Amino acid sequence: MDFYNILLNAHKGFGYLELLLVALFVIALLATMFGYSGKVNNFLKKTTLFTMIFFHIQFLVGIVMLIINFTKGMNMGAVMKNADLRFQFVEHPFSMLIAAVLLTIINKKVKSNDTISMGVVIMGLIAVGLFAFAFPWTRVFGA
Secondary structure (H helix, E strand, O other): OOHHHHHHHHHHHHHHHHHHHHHHHHHHHHHHHHHOOOEOOHHHHHHHHHHHHHHHHHHHHHHHHHHHHHHOOOOHHHHHHOHHHHHHHHHHHHHHHHHHHHHHHHHHHHHHOOEOOHHHHHHHHHHHHHHHHHOOHHHHHOO
């Protein structure tokens, strides 16, 4: 097995874990907003931290995979003309990058504040929305 396939299998495996962490993050975010009058609890802090960490790991592994693909001489003109390749090599990485940046900001806000604001909740929902858009559902679960 070559290095790229190892990275691909790791990226897919962490994808399942990331789905679980994102679900826990959404539950913690909404429970904090609606259940505890906005007071940040340890569950939200931990789920935000672990979701952010695994987002960063996934992103780094994905960037290495992307670099390996581009060093093989990929034609960007052909990539942009093909919807599947465009999703895989352009839309997926950039959407995940934006989601990872938003989660990093959310993690900082959750760590440093005692209460959660509506802006943090909106950023969290945007990050989850970007994650849901960019997640390759058909490749992971088949269709």
